[in-house]
Amino acid sequence: MGFRKLSWSFLCASLFATGVAAQEPQVVHGGDERYKVDILEVVAHPDDEAFFTPYLARAIYGLHKRVAVVFSTQGGSGANHYARERGPALTNVREIEAREACARLGISLVWFLDGKDTASQDVLDSLSNWGHGANLERLVGLVRLTRPEIILTHFPGIFVGEDHGDHQATGVLATEAFDLAADPTVFPAQLSGTTKHRELYLSNLEPWQTKKIYYGSDANDGKQFDGTGPAYSVNEISPALKKSYARFAIDAALPHLTQGETGRLSKMSDAEIEKLLSDPDSAWWSEPSTLIFGKSVVGGKATDDLFAHIDEKPEKRRENPGRCRERPVAEGKGPRLELGGPWRFYEEFYPVHGLCALPIAKAPEIGIKTGADLVVPLVLLHEPSKPLVVKVTAALPEGWKVTAGVGKWQLPAEGSTSLPVHIETPTLSTEELKKETAREVRISAEVEGKPIGEVSLKVVLRTVALPQ
Numbered sequence: 310m311g312f313r314k315l316s317w318s319f320l321c322a323s324l325f326a327t328g329v330a331a332q333e334p335q336v337v338h339g340g341d342e343r344y345k346v347d348i349l350e351v352v353a354h355p356d357d358e359a360f361f362t363p364y365l366a367r368a369i370y371g372l373h374k375r376v377a378v379v380f381s382t383q384g385g386s387g388a389n390h391y392a393r394e395r396g397p398a399l400t401n402v403r404e405i406e407a408r409e410a411c412a413r414l415g416i417s418l419v420w421f422l423d424g425k426d427t428a429s430q431d432v433l434d435s436l437s438n439w440g441h442g443a444n445l446e447r448l449v450g451l452v453r454l455t456r457p458e459i460i461l462t463h464f465p466g467i468f469v470g471e472d473h474g475d476h477q478a479t480g481v482l483a484t485e486a487f488d489l490a491a492d493p494t495v496f497p498a499q500l501s502g503t504t505k506h507r508e509l510y511l512s513n514l515e516p517w518q519t520k521k522i523y524y525g526s527d528a529n530d531g532k533q534f535d536g537t538g539p540a541y542s543v544n545e546i547s548p549a550l551k552k553s554y555a556r557f558a559i560d561a562a563l564p565h566l567t568q569g570e571t572g573r574l575s576k577m578s579d580a581e582i583e584k585l586l587s588d589p590d591s592a593w594w595s596e597p598s599t600l601i602f603g604k605s606v607v608g609g610k611a612t613d614d615l616f617a618h619i620d621e622k623p624e625k626r627r628e629n630p631g632r633c634r635e636r637p638v639a640e641g642k643g644p645r646l647e648l649g650g651p652w653r654f655y656e657e658f659y660p661v662h663g664l665c666a667l668p669i670a671k672a673p674e675i676g677i678k679t680g681a682d683l684v685v686p687l688v689l690l691h692e693p694s695k696p697l698v699v700k701v702t703a704a705l706p707e708g709w710k711v712t713a714g715v716g717k718w719q720l721p722a723e724g725s726t727s728l729p730v731h732i733e734t735p736t737l738s739t740e741e742l743k744k745e746t747a748r749e750v751r752i753s754a755e756v757e758g759k760p761i762g763e764v765s766l767k768v769v770l771r772t773v774a775l776p777q
């Protein structure tokens with residue numbers, strides 16, 4: 310009995326001595342709410358934020374949504390249309406122009422990845438030149454920091470148009486980040502909690518599942534995307550801004566003085582800008598403008614409003630990653646010919662990332678500068694245990710000429726062999742180009758006199774185009 314009494318008195322004394330019973334719990338900080346956004350816009354170059362600015366103006370000033378922007382490059386290549394600085398100096402200038410443009414939209418959360426402005430239409434060139442992995446890790450970290458409900462980014466795919474490899478690569482990175490930010494096994498150091506009192510290396514972020522992703526395309530023919538997502542008026546007058554969303558977006562683009570097209574705006578009168586906006590041939594955005602639906606982990610359909618169903622709990626993402634668009638596989642196990650390069654990459658990319666509803670060109674297509682070398686990237690899939698002799702032939706429009714890639718080839722003993730065909734295209738005048746229609750290039754292959762496949766590419770010759 311005496312022992313029990315002694316214990317109780319001792320316990321009480323201990324509690325009072327340490328003061329634990331009287332103290333409020335100490336606070337462990339959660340995620341920083343200043344960086345939580347509704348929309349994360351991920352675009353390639355300074356001034357590319359304009360792909361979505363009329364909608365962003367609507368979201369910010371009409372719906373009171375929070376927006377952050379990630380640029381994947383500082384956009385240093387190309388000419389300086391305002392002053393003499395070029396190259397690395399121009400990247401520093403363009404970063405500030407982009408920050409000023411975003412500030413005019415009401416966006417202060419702006420980050421830049423380390424992508425290098427890459428003048429090519431090939432997404433794989435851009436991803437390689439940027440360092441795909443390090444930039445993806447950084448973007449996943451930014452998704453986990455900003456916790457967006459919606460990502461807006463470039464269309465990952467190939468259409469006749471600007472077809473910028475940097476735009477496509479940005480769309481690829483953003484799509485990957487959409488999936489990977491939610492996966493606790495991806496870049497786990499970003500998610501690891503602090504292990505030391507003053508932690509130096511671990512980010513202490515949380516996994517984050519963005520709900521929806523939408524794309525904007527740089528294709529010439531924007532009409533082909535009608536109905537593939539929600540469409541919003543750009544000419545509607547914003548009650549808060551007292552001007553149209555398009556006009557507000559144009560005004561926000563004025564700081565891009567070093568850029569060709571946007572730099573031109575600062576020299577235009579009010580009336581000239583209004584005329585530019587009202588002319589469907591020169592307007593920057595179609596009326597209404599469609600945001601191309603990529604995918605969603607909540608309910609609803611592709612054309613629903615961006616924020617429809619946004620408060621629903623995300624479906625478990627990895628339950629059915631699905632191969633939603635089966636690759637066309639040739640009958641049997643014999644050798645076969647396929648289109649390679651970026652086209653082959655996207656055939657793998659779409660189903661793996663569940664982009665089941667994405668609009669794609671009816672047939673593979675590309676626009677190149679008249680007189681430029683056209684490259685048709687081929688891949689020959691064959692039996693890996695023995696070498697193979699294959700004959701490649703090309704059927705071309707009149708005046709087009711093969712410079713390399715056709716004839717008989719002995720392929721090494723490997724599962725797939727890349728074999729590009731190079732074609733010289735005619736140099737046409739501006740007048741001739743106006744009458745020019747899309748041409749078809751067909752490449753065939755045969756083994757021991759038997760055909761093993763044919764690849765077709767629709768090619769549009771243009772006055773200017775990025776190198777393929």
Ligand SMILES: [Zn+2]
Pocket residue numbers: 353354357473476
């Ligand atoms: Zn761009």
